[in-house]
């Protein structure tokens with residue numbers, strides 16, 4: 001005669017089996033990946049000193065983020081800590097080193113998402129906030145909204161005691177040179193009666209390289225993603241790219257993956273890149289590497305969308321994928337030592 005265990009019997013057996021219990025949180029994997037933008041980054045055009053400066057800053061950001069995770073901090077804390085280092089460096093197109101708009105100012109965008117709850121916060125077109133990723137977090141945690149833009153976002157920032165700076169703090173000579181070159185090119189094209197959009201699309205990729213982002217996995221098994229940028233050189237009319245758009249430039253859900261993107265924002269918005277990658281992971285059972293490759297190389301590349309992504313799942317699997325010549329990037333996890341790279345290797 002067959003014997004069936006009652007539900008209560010099964011539950012008591014499960015409770016008594018230590019091998020089936022969740023691993024102690026100290027044994028769970030930690031992981032972080034960062035990027036500092038993707039584009040035509042060529043070794044032949046980079047001096048050894050400049051390359052070293054980029055590597056050192058990426059390393060500092062990676063170590064800071066990983067240190068937060070090791071101390072038991074949340075994935076959100078780690079993402080913010082890493083991004084703050086990159087925002088404060090003039091090397092990257094975010095915060096301090098943001099590109100110039102057509103009118104010679106700086107307009108910054110950032111977003112953040114918590115994979116545990118799918119809470120999210122974003123800011124777009126802010127001019128006076130020193131670390132836009134911090135403001136994105138406040139929007140997420142201290143407002144009933146997801147995205148705030150322009151003057152309203154700054155009013156909210158002031159009301160929450162966020163550090164405000166003069167827009168000129170973001171001035172740098174190398175970005176000014178990029179603006180001068182971009183404007184000359186745009187004005188030449190406009191004189192030939194090509195429309196503004198065609199002229200902007202014709203701008204070489206370096207005019208927007210340097211967006212920064214991070215994804216992280218903490219001891220509790222939660223993932224998070226964040227992205228911060230100055231956008232595109234010579235942008236105009238309040239143009240906003242993908243970086244502050246949840247689903248396009250940033251996405252995180254413990255059930256699928258965390259993504260931070262960099263690249264030609266108009267394509268990343270239209271192809272909903274970050275959310276598409278995570279949907280493939282969740283509904284098609286793809287690995288993060290397969291899903292990122294399918295979207296970046298299979299979907300975006302054929303239509304001319306240049307850029308890359310960093311992707312991480314809640315088991316600690318990571319993918320750093322791009323269809324450009326290079327992407328400033330770094331990764332570290334419990335099983336893997338820190339790795340910094342710039343070119344295709």
Ligand code: ASP
Pocket residue numbers: 037038208209210211229230231232240241242243249261262263264265266
């Ligand atoms: N995605 C950013 C934007 O379009 C720029 C970049 O990542 O290079 O604003």
